[in-house]
Amino acid sequence: MTAAASGGSIVIVGASLAGLRAAEALRAADYKGSITVVGDESHLPYDRPPLSKEILLGSSSLVDIELISAADREALRVEWLLGEPATGLVAGGVGVGDRVVPADGVVIATGARARSLPFCGLGGVHTMRTLDDAVALREDLVAGCSVVIIGAGFIGTEIASAAVSLGCHVSIVEPDPAPLSAKIGPTAATKLMDLIASHGVVVRAGHGVGGVDGKEQVKAVVLDDGSRLNADVVVVGVGAIPNIEWLHGSGIELDNGVLTDEWGRTSLPNVVAAGDVACFKQGNTHRRVEHWTNARDMPAVAARTLLADLYGQPPTDPHDNPPYFWSQQFGLRLQLVGRIDPDLDLEIVDGSLDDGDFVAVQHHRDLISAVIGWNSPRSFLKWRRRSGTELRAAASLGSEQSAVRPSLSVLPRP
Amino acid sequence: MMITTDRVELCAAADVDEGDILKIDDVPGFTAPLAVVHSGGTYYCIDDTCSHQDASLSDGWVDEGCVECPLHESRFDLCSGKPDIPPAREPIRTYPVEVVDGIVYLRREEQ
Numbered sequence: 001m002t003a004a005a006s007g008g009s010i011v012i013v014g015a016s017l018a019g020l021r022a023a024e025a026l027r028a029a030d031y032k033g034s035i036t037v038v039g040d041e042s043h044l045p046y047d048r049p050p051l052s053k054e055i056l057l058g059s060s061s062l063v064d065i066e067l068i069s070a071a072d073r074e075a076l077r078v079e080w081l082l083g084e085p086a087t088g089l090v091a092g093g094v095g096v097g098d099r100v101v102p103a104d105g106v107v108i109a110t111g112a113r114a115r116s117l118p119f120c121g122l123g124g125v126h127t128m129r130t131l132d133d134a135v136a137l138r139e140d141l142v143a144g145c146s147v148v149i150i151g152a153g154f155i156g157t158e159i160a161s162a163a164v165s166l167g168c169h170v171s172i173v174e175p176d177p178a179p180l181s182a183k184i185g186p187t188a189a190t191k192l193m194d195l196i197a198s199h200g201v202v203v204r205a206g207h208g209v210g211g212v213d214g215k216e217q218v219k220a221v222v223l224d225d226g227s228r229l230n231a232d233v234v235v236v237g238v239g240a241i242p243n244i245e246w247l248h249g250s251g252i253e254l255d256n257g258v259l260t261d262e263w264g265r266t267s268l269p270n271v272v273a274a275g276d277v278a279c280f281k282q283g284n285t286h287r288r289v290e291h292w293t294n295a296r297d298m299p300a301v302a303a304r305t306l307l308a309d310l311y312g313q314p315p316t317d318p319h320d321n322p323p324y325f326w327s328q329q330f331g332l333r334l335q336l337v338g339r340i341d342p343d344l345d346l347e348i349v350d351g352s353l354d355d356g357d358f359v360a361v362q363h364h365r366d367l368i369s370a371v372i373g374w375n376s377p378r379s380f381l382k383w384r385r386r387s388g389t390e391l392r393a394a395a396s397l398g399s400e401q402s403a404v405r406p407s408l409s410v411l412p413r414p
Numbered sequence: 415m416m417i418t419t420d421r422v423e424l425c426a427a428a429d430v431d432e433g434d435i436l437k438i439d440d441v442p443g444f445t446a447p448l449a450v451v452h453s454g455g456t457y458y459c460i461d462d463t464c465s466h467q468d469a470s471l472s473d474g475w476v477d478e479g480c481v482e483c484p485l486h487e488s489r490f491d492l493c494s495g496k497p498d499i500p501p502a503r504e505p506i507r508t509y510p511v512e513v514v515d516g517i518v519y520l521r522r523e524e525q
Contacts, residue, residue: 017500021500047500049501067500067503069503077449189512292501293487296499296500296501324487326485326486331483333483377469377470377473377484378472378474378484378487380477380484381473381474381475381482381484385475385477385482
């Protein structure tokens with residue numbers, strides 16, 4: 001009898017959404033062995049999307065964003081090792097501190113961390129990834145203060161929205177021509193820029209950051225054209241880096257994350273990866289997807305596949321969902337499924353781009369490859385559900401569209 | 415023991431096509447809107463507001479005895495009100511209905 005069949009032990013490294021979803025999927029698949037979840041944060045799993053919204057606004061607290069109730073935790077029968085990062089994969093288990101937690105199987109769900117810039121140690125400079133980050137930023141966002149946000153991605157634009165609501169004076173610096181243009185395409189991005197500006201935010205698009213002024217406390221952000229934006233608070237929102245350093249020397253294949261196949265299987269037997277840290281095979285390329293929905297959906301596939309491998313059975317369905325994300329900011333509900341090709345026009349299928357709300361699609365080789373909704377949840381959902389098969393096929397077609405589109409020109413110039 | 419049955423008119427059955435969902439505002443005795451769903455030949459009544467965030471489930475998608483939230487993909491069972499996947503974790507409330515002479519009623523039973 002194998003260790004797995006007799007009960008066994010599975011260690012999940014990462015105690016956020018992806019780690020929790022893996023644990024839930026193992027139990028849902030009737031796995032009766034032990035589960036240990038290792039997390040470097042001291043908190044039990046909590047939801048991150050509210051960090052840049054309700055937590056900043058003070059309308060939610062930690063209790064509101066916990067991902068699992070006390071009753072459900074009891075039913076899940078997981079041992080939580082929190083506040084201590086894993087140090088590596090070793091023979092027979094996972095290194096945590098100076099000991100080894102024995103494991104027949106491992107789920108890697110260590111996620112990603114906020115990319116920092118050289119001046120991130122200055123007072124008043126923030127990044128946003130964890131609850132502690134959000135609490136620290138909230139303390140600094142007092143009415144009347146000047147906030148400069150570096151990077152107009154999801155984090156940057158949503159924080160801008162919250163900061164405006166809190167009465168701050170907000171500027172955004174973004175090297176691309178408009179906010180989120182690589183994700184939602186130039187047409188929608190321009191419309192988004194107009195919306196953000198209409199709320200009084202100064203949008204300095206097309207500019208990189210040269211550096212900051214201030215010795216201990218930040219005083220201003222200096223742009224690449226030499227202009228200055230006074231700042232009491234600076235938020236650096238320039239993307240995320242997968243947490244893979246702890247795996248160096250473990251013999252596992254890494255490349256912009258932990259490389260996996262379509263089922264989340266890594267190069268090591270009985271080790272799977274899922275969520276933000278996983279760079280998974282899709283079509284003829286590998287992609288790392290940082291959307292919340294990927295951290296929700298991929299761990300279930302990886303966990304089921306791990307059990308199948310431990311039991312010597314073939315895996316079931318692969319992870320092939322088209323990427324889906326939403327954003328809420330400045331009164332806008334933005335939704336997008338699939339991948340926008342910034343070089344292709346949007347085809348409006350409902351509403352109007354110029355006057356108001358709309359739903360638009362893009363095609364890739366005669367398949368609907370993306371659906372974007374602007375304040376149109378009902379129509380967006382109809383298009384997404386009707387196009388589900390096409391979106392899935394388009395997502396797997398591979399990458400005439402660029403799989404990874406770096407947007408790091410915001411880094412300070414030497 | 416007396417059981418009194420109180421019923422509240424929601425809408426005409428013909429107002430909700432098969433596979434559709436209709437928001438009902440201002441139902442007497444309710445502070446939040448409800449929704450009537452017509453799925454698999456049966457009518458259901460549920461809370462219209464998603465248990466996760468301020469989304470209207472009547473903007474959602476009805477499929478296989480569930481309604482999917484238009485924002486974040488949690489699917490609620492039309493009988494139990496339970497969500498299948500996060501982000502919603504709490505169930506929505508579901509209410510007994512009856513259809514009499516082409517009118518959908520919410521049935522309230524009080525002992």
